[in-house]
Amino acid sequence: MTTAYSVGARVFLEDPEHGWIPAEISSCKASADGLTLVVTNEGGQQTTVTGNASTLPPLRNPPLLEAADDLATLSILNEPSILHGVQSRYTERKIYTFSGSVLLAVNPFEPVPLYTPEIVKSYIGRRRGELEPHLFAIAEDAFAAMSLDGHGQTIIVSGESGAGKTESAKLVMRYIAAPKTPTLNLDKNSFIEGASLVEQQIQATNPILEAFGNAKTTRNDNSSRFGKYIQLLFDTNRHIVGARVRTYLLERSRLTYQAQTERNYHIFYQICAGLRSETLEELGLEADYSKFHYLNQGGFSTVDESDRDKFHAMQTALRIIGIDEDRQQSIFQLLAALLHLGDINVTQTRSDAAIEEDDPSMARAMEFLGVDPVNFRKWTVKKQITTRSEKIVTNLTAPQAVQVRDSITRFVYACLFEWLVFSINESLAGRYGDAATRAETYIGVLDIYGFEHFDKNSFEQFCINYANEKLQHEFNTYVFKLSQDEYKAEKISWTLIEFEDNQSAIDLMEGKIGILSLLDEESRLPLGTDASFLQKLNAQLDKPANKAVYKMPKFANSAFTVAHYALDVTYQVDGFLEKNRDTVPEEHLALLTSSSNPFLREVLDVALQHREGGDETHAADSSISKIPDPGRTSLVATTARSTAVKKPTLGSIFKSSLGTLMEMLRMTQVHYIRCIKPNQHKKAWEFSSLLVLAQLRASGVLETIRISTAGYPSRWKFEDFARRYHMLINWREGPSLIKREQYKRICVLVLLKAKVDKSQHQFGETKLFLRTGVLANIETSRSDKLNAVQFFQTNFRRIIVLRRLASFRSTVVAIQSRWRGAVARRQFRAVKEKARQEAEAAKARKAAKEKAEREARRKAREAGRKTPVSNGTSTPENGSPGKIRRMFSFGSKERSSLTVPDISTPETGAPVGRRPSRLEAAAKRLSRRSWYEDTTPAPAVSTPSNRALSPSPNNFTTPIYDQFMKKRPPWNSSTNISR
Ligand SMILES: Nc1ncnc2c1ncn2[C@@H]1O[C@H](COP(=O)(O)OP(=O)(O)OP(=O)(O)O)[C@@H](O)[C@H]1O
Numbered sequence: 015m016t017t018a019y020s021v022g023a024r025v026f027l028e029d030p031e032h033g034w035i036p037a038e039i040s041s042c043k044a045s046a047d048g049l050t051l052v053v054t055n056e057g058g059q060q061t062t063v064t065g066n067a068s069t070l071p072p073l074r075n076p077p078l079l080e081a082a083d084d085l086a087t088l089s090i091l092n093e094p095s096i097l098h099g100v101q102s103r104y105t106e107r108k109i110y111t112f113s114g115s116v117l118l119a120v121n122p123f124e125p126v127p128l129y130t131p132e133i134v135k136s137y138i139g140r141r142r143g144e145l146e147p148h149l150f151a152i153a154e155d156a157f158a159a160m161s162l163d164g165h166g167q168t169i170i171v172s173g174e175s176g177a178g179k180t181e182s183a184k185l186v187m188r189y190i191a192a193p194k195t196p197t198l199n200l201d202k203n204s205f206i207e208g209a210s211l212v213e214q215q216i217q218a219t220n221p222i223l224e225a226f227g228n229a230k231t232t233r234n235d236n237s238s239r240f241g242k243y244i245q246l247l248f249d250t251n252r253h254i255v256g257a258r259v260r261t262y263l264l265e266r267s268r269l270t271y272q273a274q275t276e277r278n279y280h281i282f283y284q285i286c287a288g289l290r291s292e293t294l295e296e297l298g299l300e301a302d303y304s305k306f307h308y309l310n311q312g313g314f315s316t317v318d319e320s321d322r323d324k325f326h327a328m329q330t331a332l333r334i335i336g337i338d339e340d341r342q343q344s345i346f347q348l349l350a351a352l353l354h355l356g357d358i359n360v361t362q363t364r365s366d367a368a369i370e371e372d373d374p375s376m377a378r379a380m381e382f383l384g385v386d387p388v389n390f391r392k393w394t395v396k397k398q399i400t401t402r403s404e405k406i407v408t409n410l411t412a413p414q415a416v417q418v419r420d421s422i423t424r425f426v427y428a429c430l431f432e433w434l435v436f437s438i439n440e441s442l443a444g445r446y447g448d449a450a451t452r453a454e455t456y457i458g459v460l461d462i463y464g465f466e467h468f469d470k471n472s473f474e475q476f477c478i479n480y481a482n483e484k485l486q487h488e489f490n491t492y493v494f495k496l497s498q499d500e501y502k503a504e505k506i507s508w509t510l511i512e513f514e515d516n517q518s519a520i521d522l523m524e525g526k527i528g529i530l531s532l533l534d535e536e537s538r539l540p541l542g543t544d545a546s547f548l549q550k551l552n553a554q555l556d557k558p559a560n561k562a563v564y565k566m567p568k569f570a571n572s573a574f575t576v577a578h579y580a581l582d583v584t585y586q587v588d589g590f591l592e593k594n595r596d597t598v599p600e601e602h603l604a605l606l607t608s609s610s611n612p613f614l615r616e617v618l619d620v621a622l623q624h625r626e627g628g629d630e631t632h633a634a635d636s637s638i639s640k641i642p643d644p645g646r647t648s649l650v651a652t653t654a655r656s657t658a659v660k661k662p663t664l665g666s667i668f669k670s671s672l673g674t675l676m677e678m679l680r681m682t683q684v685h686y687i688r689c690i691k692p693n694q695h696k697k698a699w700e701f702s703s704l705l706v707l708a709q710l711r712a713s714g715v716l717e718t719i720r721i722s723t724a725g726y727p728s729r730w731k732f733e734d735f736a737r738r739y740h741m742l743i744n745w746r747e748g749p750s751l752i753k754r755e756q757y758k759r760i761c762v763l764v765l766l767k768a769k770v771d772k773s774q775h776q777f778g779e780t781k782l783f784l785r786t787g788v789l790a791n792i793e794t795s796r797s798d799k800l801n802a803v804q805f806f807q808t809n810f811r812r813i814i815v816l817r818r819l820a821s822f823r824s825t826v827v828a829i830q831s832r833w834r835g836a837v838a839r840r841q842f843r844a845v846k847e848k849a850r851q852e853a854e855a856a857k858a859r860k861a862a863k864e865k866a867e868r869e870a871r872r873k874a875r876e877a878g879r880k881t882p883v884s885n886g887t888s889t890p891e892n893g894s895p896g897k898i899r900r901m902f903s904f905g906s907k908e909r910s911s912l913t914v915p916d917i918s919t920p921e922t923g924a925p926v927g928r929r930p931s932r933l934e935a936a937a938k939r940l941s942r943r944s945w946y947e948d949t950t951p952a953p954a955v956s957t958p959s960n961r962a963l964s965p966s967p968n969n970f971t972t973p974i975y976d977q978f979m980k981k982r983p984p985w986n987s988s989t990n991i992s993r
Pocket residue numbers: 121122123124125126173174175176177178179180181182234235236237238239463464689
């Protein structure tokens with residue numbers, strides 16, 4: 015690949031602030047160490063680098079390919095190219111990009127007009143690649159694949175918190191569940207108009223699960239604190255018959271503790287904002303929730319108006335799934351009880367914890383929970399240890415008593431959440447999941463938390479990252495398999511591509527002697543502590559075999575590090591054991607399960623039944639259902655039903671539900687949506703390269719590229735390749751081969767012309783496979799040729815146009831001069847004719863006068879010579895015939911001094927009521943006329959009254975001819991035309 019490094023080649027330089035910045039090679043010299051390049055970045059800064067293909071700056075794709083809507087079509091597949099491709103598209107407001115089979119979705123952080131009914135319709139029945147990358151394209155793909163052979167489909171939506179998973183998952187579900195009718199309404203908070211009850215119920219799950227399972231965090235104002243898999247069930251006609259929801263690992267610590275600027279679950283704030291004041295009073299609540307310890311730790315005190323609206327939307331959703339007003343009231347009562355629990359005042363008396371007998375919060379909480387306050391108080395400040403021979407009761411310290419109090423809150427809420435999910439499922443799929451027995455096939459949407467890495471990482475992060483390791487493993491296998499399957503189908507010879515998978519990290523976490531099993535072991539020991547757990551980890555796992563994945567941090571003695579596929583994460587062990595046990599003391603559990611509140615009993619019953627495999631009681635149903643269940647295990651870890659059986663811990667429950675999920679994923683065809691958060695400030699259209707790069711790494715997108723580049727990343731259908739690159743071969747041969755559809759022949763000729771080595775390509779049955787970088791060279795040749803052709807075409811066209819212009823201009827000039835000549839001649843003829851007529855008239859008048867004189871003389875003679883005889887010469891006023899002759903004689907020097915006779919009255923100079931002469935009319939016409947290039951207003955019309963035609967000897971030329979000369983175009987000039 016070093017050959018690709020030449021002057022003018024585009025590369026990327028690593029940059030601490032932006033990740034990668036574009037640059038160009040300005041000089042390139044071969045040296046003993048490889049190549050020495052001088053690289054100039056866009057700011058004009060120069061850097062010198064020496065090395066070989068693996069150490070030189072990564073190459074950049076030709077401009078044409080850079081913002082490709084499928085990154086897999088990039089010829090040069092490297093980290094900066096992928097990043098640059100995503101960034102270029104995002105800058106153009108294109109938030110979706112394909113990366114092979116995966117859709118990358120970059121969060122716009124503001125509403126975008128991409129989900130209108132028209133756009134929904136445009137994706138229906140269309141294959142991927144026909145339209146712009148979109149969530150709907152993935153949803154349509156899944157629907158089409160399911161419709162084709164009934165195979166189950168799963169769409170996995172992943173990404174870090176705030177990347178847009180939940181929004182994307184909702185849109186995908188709306189697309190799949192939406193009736194494909196013109197009345198479709200995808201408005202964010204409304205249910206689909208014209209949708210069936212099942213479809214409405216599916217949509218109703220969102221506000222409920224969001225209220226109970228989402229919270230405001232620093233990273234996202236509406237962060238889902240659990241994973242969920244929603245399975246849409248279809249009958250043979252591909253109509254939705256029901257759905258079911260499975261949830262994973264609800265974050266419980268949030269119920270009793272929130273970090274600064276974070277909140278508890280939305281539902282608590284919603285009830286304070288939305289319940290009527292009488293109900294609030296009944297429940298001992300207030301709209302100002304800041305007095306509750308469980309709600310005020312994040313520093314929020316003002317009521318968020320949107321909570322009220324969301325509360326009403328959530329109530330409507332509860333009604334849609336069949337939870338009536340009474341039930342709702344019971345739910346709110348339970349929630350109020352939990353808030354009061356948090357306000358129970360636990361004090362310290364020397365070394366023991368104490369609670370006042372008449373603590374008002376305890377009284378309220380116990381009233382709503384239906385639990386005896388005396389026993390509750392006793393078992394909150396005391397602990398009972400059962401040995402083989404006796405039961406020992408000891409006092410707890412205040413912090414320990416607070417722990418007990420908080421564990422009850424977490425436990426009851428987790429059970430309530432479980433009960434809600436159960437109720438949703440009953441509504442979506444029937445009493446015992448009947449819909450699953452009627453369904454033929456399904457599409458599942460998995461909205462699961464992305465990889466997490468904070469300054470302080472705890473048990474929750476460990477579980478989340480464990481889930482991501484498992485999903486990444488599936489993803490690698492999927493991408494790898496996809497590549498290999500294509501090679502097989504195309505019958506090309508290939509060697510197994512080696513790639514390092516993350517199995518060793520998974521083994522470290524879930525293996526027999528892995529972190530989770532060691533944690534369980536320690537959690538079950540009555541005297542087990544976080545410190546002893548860490549000791550065990552180090553003793554068992556800090557071995558050469560685990561060197562690559564397990565590390566003991568140098569400067570922390572209460573932490574361990576796991577090298578995840580995305581990056582190394584250090585976990586603080588504090589609280590691991592307690593969170594994993596997630597227990598309530600058995601005495602408390604007994605109190606709760608024997609509560610006088612029937613609703614609480616029902617909630618616990620449902621949650622604990624699930625934990626014990628309650629669903630399996632409907633084994634008959636599951637055996638006749640064709641639909642695999644993505645997870646049946648409860649979220650709730652604690653039970654008092656059987657102390658003989660090992661208590662399941664949260665870690666073990668999570669591990670088993672993930673196992674079920676993975677099994678199900680392997681049975682389905684998967685589709686991936688990777689959501690990307692472009693910046694930390696939730697700002698619209700801001701792109702932080704380093705943040706995105708980290709996510710591309712963590713989501714495995716870059717890893718898939720590594721797998722792809724190990725083989726033949728560019729795959730082109732013969733026809734597509736031939737049509738694009740035939741211009742590189744002989745200009746006559748190319749089009750004729752295209753006409754004869756000899757596409758493969760063109761591919762061969764193009765590769766020969768581009769001197770592509772045999773090891774760099776392979777011909778499959780229908781596709782041409784190219785190794786990384788080959789296509790970039792071919793594409794560069796294509797754009798060079800296109801540039802040359804364009805240069806030639808531009809100049810050739812210019813010459814043709816200039817020639818046409820010259821010929822057009824001379825034609826116009828000729829026409830103009832002829833026309834002007836004709837006009838002038840016509841005017842002159844008119845003037846000449848007029849002068850002749852005037853002369854003749856004068857002659858006639860003179861003759862008549864002479865005749866009259868002669869007659870007079872004759873009469874005088876006859877009358878005896880009474881009248882004096884004339885001398886026979888004419889007066890100067892009358893004008894002699896000689897002068898008239900001279901005036902009209904055009905050969906003489908007075909040729910142009912033709913006088914137009916004065917036709918005005920002698921006194922006023924005004925015309926005597928007569929029609930204007932032809933000469934005047936011609937002058938008038940002339941003066942009105944404007945030549946095509948003359949835009950000045952026409953001069954005032956010359957009339958006898960203003961004496962435009964003055965009686966001067968030269969007035970034939972003065973008014974008319976001057977006007978004419980002024981108005982004529984510059985005959986020899988071509989300024990107008992050449993413009
Ligand atoms: N397609 C989109 N159009 C407009 N805004 C969006 C879109 N997707 C996400 N957002 C915005 O980003 C916010 C966060 O999205 P979302 O809640 O889906 O993130 P998430 O990945 O599910 O986060 P978490 O893991 O914390 O639940 C949304 O509240 C919304 O404001």
